[in-house]
Amino acid sequence: MESISENAPDAQSSPVDLPKDGGGALAVSPPSRRGRRGIGWAARAEVAVLTGPALIVFLAFVIFPVVMAAYYGFFSWKGYGPPTDFVGLHNYKVILTDPTFHDAVRHNFTIVVLSLVMQGPIAIGLALLLNRKMRFQSAIRVLIFVPYVISEVVVGTGWSLMLQTNGAVNGLLEKVGLVGLKQDWLSDPKIAIWTLMLIITWKYVGFAVILFLAGLQGIPPELHEAAAIDGASYWQIQRRITLPLLGPTLRIWAFLSIIGSLQLFDLVYIIWGQYVAATAGTSTMATYMVVNGRNAASYGYGNAVAVVLFLISLTVALVYQRFVLRRDTQGAITGGGR
Amino acid sequence: MSAIKTTPAPTPAPAVRQRRRRHTDNRRFSGPAVYFVALLLVGAMLAPVVYIILGGFRSNSQITTDPAGLPNPWVTEGYVAVLTGSTFWREVGNSVIAATATTLGVVSLGLMASYALSRYNFRGRGAMYSLFAAGLMFPMTVAITPLYILVRSLGLMNSLGGVILPQIAFALPVTIIILVPFLRAIPAEIQEAAEIDGCSRLGFFRRMVIPLSMPGVITVGILAFVNSWNSYMLPLFILNMDESFTLPLGVQAFASQWSVDTARVLAFTSLSMIPALVFFSLFERRIVGGLTGAVKG
Numbered sequence: 001m002e003s004i005s006e007n008a009p010d011a012q013s014s015p016v017d018l019p020k021d022g023g024g025a026l027a028v029s030p031p032s033r034r035g036r037r038g039i040g041w042a043a044r045a046e047v048a049v050l051t052g053p054a055l056i057v058f059l060a061f062v063i064f065p066v067v068m069a070a071y072y073g074f075f076s077w078k079g080y081g082p083p084t085d086f087v088g089l090h091n092y093k094v095i096l097t098d099p100t101f102h103d104a105v106r107h108n109f110t111i112v113v114l115s116l117v118m119q120g121p122i123a124i125g126l127a128l129l130l131n132r133k134m135r136f137q138s139a140i141r142v143l144i145f146v147p148y149v150i151s152e153v154v155v156g157t158g159w160s161l162m163l164q165t166n167g168a169v170n171g172l173l174e175k176v177g178l179v180g181l182k183q184d185w186l187s188d189p190k191i192a193i194w195t196l197m198l199i200i201t202w203k204y205v206g207f208a209v210i211l212f213l214a215g216l217q218g219i220p221p222e223l224h225e226a227a228a229i230d231g232a233s234y235w236q237i238q239r240r241i242t243l244p245l246l247g248p249t250l251r252i253w254a255f256l257s258i259i260g261s262l263q264l265f266d267l268v269y270i271i272w273g274q275y276v277a278a279t280a281g282t283s284t285m286a287t288y289m290v291v292n293g294r295n296a297a298s299y300g301y302g303n304a305v306a307v308v309l310f311l312i313s314l315t316v317a318l319v320y321q322r323f324v325l326r327r328d329t330q331g332a333i334t335g336g337g338r
Numbered sequence: 339m340s341a342i343k344t345t346p347a348p349t350p351a352p353a354v355r356q357r358r359r360r361h362t363d364n365r366r367f368s369g370p371a372v373y374f375v376a377l378l379l380v381g382a383m384l385a386p387v388v389y390i391i392l393g394g395f396r397s398n399s400q401i402t403t404d405p406a407g408l409p410n411p412w413v414t415e416g417y418v419a420v421l422t423g424s425t426f427w428r429e430v431g432n433s434v435i436a437a438t439a440t441t442l443g444v445v446s447l448g449l450m451a452s453y454a455l456s457r458y459n460f461r462g463r464g465a466m467y468s469l470f471a472a473g474l475m476f477p478m479t480v481a482i483t484p485l486y487i488l489v490r491s492l493g494l495m496n497s498l499g500g501v502i503l504p505q506i507a508f509a510l511p512v513t514i515i516i517l518v519p520f521l522r523a524i525p526a527e528i529q530e531a532a533e534i535d536g537c538s539r540l541g542f543f544r545r546m547v548i549p550l551s552m553p554g555v556i557t558v559g560i561l562a563f564v565n566s567w568n569s570y571m572l573p574l575f576i577l578n579m580d581e582s583f584t585l586p587l588g589v590q591a592f593a594s595q596w597s598v599d600t601a602r603v604l605a606f607t608s609l610s611m612i613p614a615l616v617f618f619s620l621f622e623r624r625i626v627g628g629l630t631g632a633v634k635g
Contacts, residue, residue: 046540047454051466054451054510057443061507062473065481065488072484126379134372142622143380146387149618151568153586154611157593158390161600168389171405206383263479266570270590286479293483294575302483310480317475 066310073304078297091304101305104288105312107193107281112261114197115204116254122201123208123253124246128238130209131216141213145206152203156270159199160186186271192280199267204260208253215249216242251324258320262313265290285309387611394605401600416605426609428581429588433613436498436505436573436584437566443506444562445555448513453543455514456521457529467518473511478504478571486575500576501584505566513558520554521547560621567614585610 073091075083095101130141147155162168163185170182185195219242227237265286272282283291289309293302393401394416395409420426454460455467478485485504494500524547532542548555570586577583583591592606 043458043539044460047458047460050450050454050458054447054470054514055466057447057503057507058470058473058510061485061488061504062476062481062510063469065484066476068484068488069481072487129372129375129379132372134376136376140376140380142619144383145622146615146618147383149564149614150387150611151570151586151589151614153568153570153589154390154607155386157589157603157607158386161393161593161603162386162389166402166405168393168406171407175406202383202386259477263477265479270570289479289483294486299483299487306480306483310476313477313480314475 069303069306069310071303072300073307075300076298077300083300085300087300091301092308094301095305095308100283100292101285101288103281104283104285108262108264108284110193111197111200111264111284112258114193115200115257115261118197118201119205119208119257120250120254123205123212124243124250126205126209127212127216128242131213141210144209147203148206150203152266153270155199155203156267160271163195187276187280189279189281192272192282196268196271196282199271200264203267204257208257211249211253212246215246218249219245255317255320255325258316259313262309262316285312390604390611391608394601394608396601396604398599398601413601416599416601417609419602420606420609425580425588425592426606429583429585429610430613432498432583433567433585436501437563439498439502440505440509440566441559441563443502444509444513445559447506448510448517448558449548449551449555451510452514452517452521453547456518457524457539457547467514470511470514473508474515478508482571482575485572489576494576496577496579496582498577498582498584501566501569501573504572505562505569509558509562509565512561516558517551517554520551524550556621560617564614564617567617585613 072083074086074088076085076087076090077083126144130137130144134140164170165182165184169185173179173181183191186192223241223245224237227241232240263286264284268282268284268287269290272280272287285305286309289302289305293299293305296302392409395412395414396407397413397415400407400410400413451470455463489495489500489504492500494503528546528550529542532546537545568586569584573584573587577587580591589607589610593603596602596606
C-alpha cells in the first residue's frame with residue numbers, strides 16, 4: 001500500500017518515496033541531460049525492456065487474479081467452463097449469515113488480540129535481555145530465530161505429534177508429576193485455541209525479537225547514559241526512554257502481526273486438517289475459504305469469501321494506518337516519545 | 339506487509355559496537371540470572387526441534403511406551419528408510435528446482451525493473467512504483483482461488499512452473515521495494531565516469547549496477563528462496579500428484595500415509611528441515627539483516 005509506505009515512520013530517510021525530480025542519476029548527470037521531462041526513444045525502449053517482464057508477470061499473477069476474485073464472487077460456479085450462473089450478492093448474503101463464518105471471524109480476531117498480547121511483552125522482554133552485553137549473544141539470537149525459519153508444515157506436523165493425547169507433551173507432564181495438567185490439547189474446544197496461540201507464539205516470537213532488537217539499535221546510547229547519570233534506574237530507563245523510542249518499531253510489528261493473524265491459514269489447516277478446525281474452535285477465515293470454496297468445488301463462493309477476507313483486512317489496515325501509524329509520520333524516532 | 343522499507347546498507351557494524359554501552363549494562367541482572375533466562379529461552383525454542391530430531395532415532399514401541407523419553411537404544415532405521423527411499427529425494431529435488439527458479443526469476447525481473455524505476459526518469463514511474471508497492475496489500479490467500487483457475491487454464495497444473503510463476507509475481511513487490519533505494523544509492527559520479535568512458539546505460543547496468551547491488555540482491559534472493567522452500571498454500575492448490583510434490587506437501591502426505599509409524603514420520607520431518615536450517619545457518623546474518631532491514635520501523 002503505497003500510502004502507508006509514504007507515511008512510514010523514520011524521519012531521517014524516506015527511501016520509498018520517489019523524488020519528483022533529480023532522483024535518478026540520469027536526470028542530473030550533465031552528459032545525458034535531455035530536458036526536464038521527456039526522455040529519448042532509446043531510453044524509453046530500455047525502460048520498456050527492463051520493466052516489461054516484471055510488469056507482465058505481476059499483472060498476470062497478482063493483479064489479474066485479485067480482480068477475477070471480485071468477478072467470480074458474483075457467480076455460483078463449479079470451476080469448469082465460464083461462469084454463467086450469475087447470482088448477484090447471493091454468495092455474500094450466505095457468507096454474512098453463516099454462523100460457521102461468524103465463528104471463523106471471531107477466531108481470527110481472538111488470534112489477532114492474543115498474538116499482540118502474548119508476543120508483544122514476551123518479545124520486548126527478550127529483546128531487552130538480548131540487547132545487553134553478554135556472551136554467546138549472536139548465537140542466542142540465531143537460535144531463537146530457528147522456529148521462524150522452519151516451514152509451517154514441519155512445525156505443524158511436529159507439534160501435532162507432540163500434542164496428541166498420548167504424545168510427548170502429556171508424557172512430559174506425567175514424568176514431572178503434573179498428571180493433572182494433561183489435556184486433550186488439540187480437540188478440546190476450550191483449549192485448542194490456546195494451543196494454537198502457544199504454537200504461534202513459539203514460531204513467530206523470534207521474528208518480533210529480531211525486529212525489536214533492530215529498533216533498539218537505533219536508539220542513541222547517549223540517552224541512556226544521560227538518564228543513568230541523572231540517577232535513573234535500569235527499569236526506569238527502559239520504561240521512560242527505551243519503550244517510547246521503540247514505539248515506531250512496535251507499531252509496525254503490530255501491523256504485520258495483525259495482518260498475518262487475519263490471513264492465518266497454514267498452521268491451522270495442517271494441524272487441525274480441513275474437518276476439525278471448526279469444531280475445535282480454531283477455524284479461520286482462510287481455512288473457511290478453502291474448505292467451503294475449493295474443497296467443496298464452489299469456486300464462486302470461495303472467491304466471495306476471499307473478497308470478504310480482503311475487505312476485512314483492508315479495513316483493519318486502513319483504520320490502523322489512520323489512527324496508529326499516523327503519529328509516526330509526525331515525529332518519528334526522536335519526537336515519538338510523547 | 340505494507341511498511342516495508344530499507345536502509346541501503348544492512349546492519350552497519352559500527353552501530354552495533356556503539357551499542358555496547360557501559361552504563362546500563364553490567365549494573366544489574368548482568369550476572370547468572372540473565373544467562374539462566376537466556377538458557378531457558380533457547381531451550382524452549384529448541385526443545386520441539388530437538389524432540390523431532392531425536393524422535394527419528396527411536397522405535398515406535400519406545401515412543402508409545404514413553405512418549406517424552408530419549409532414544410534408548412538409538413535406532414537408525416527410520417532415517418535409513420527415508421534416506422534410501424526415492425520419495426524424499428524426489429521432493430527435495432522438486433523443492434530445489436522451485437526455489438532456485440523462483441529466486442533467479444525474482445532477482446532478474448526485480449533487478450531490471452528496479453533499475454528502470456530508480457535511474458530512469460520516465461512518465462508513469464511513480465504510478466508503476468505505486469502499483470508494485472500496492473502488491474504488498476494482496477496476500478496470496480486472497481488471490482489463491484482465481485490463481486488456481488488461471489494456472490489450470492494455462493495447463494500448468496501439477497508442474498513446478500505453475501508454482502514458480504505466481505511465486506515470482508508475489509515476491510516482486512518486496513524485491514522492488516528493497517532494491518530501488520539500493521540502486522538509487524549508487525553515486526551518480528560512477529555513472530558519469532562510465533558514460534565518459536563510453537559505457538551505455540545498459541552496459542552500465544551489466545558492468546556496474548549488478549556487482550554493486552550484490553548485497554541487496556543476496557538479501558532479496560534469500561528471502562525469495564526461503565519463502566519458496568517453505569511455501570505451502572500455493573503448492574497445495576497446484577500440485578496434486580505425488581511426483582510433483584515439494585517438500586512441505588511431501589511431509590504432510592508422508593505424515594498421513596505413515597500415521598501409525600510415528601518414528602518414521604519424525605525422521606522424515608527432521609530430514610526435511612535440515613536444508614532450511616543449513617541454508618539459514620550459512621546466511622543467517624543476511625536473513626536477519628534482510629528482514630530487519632526490510633521491515634524496519
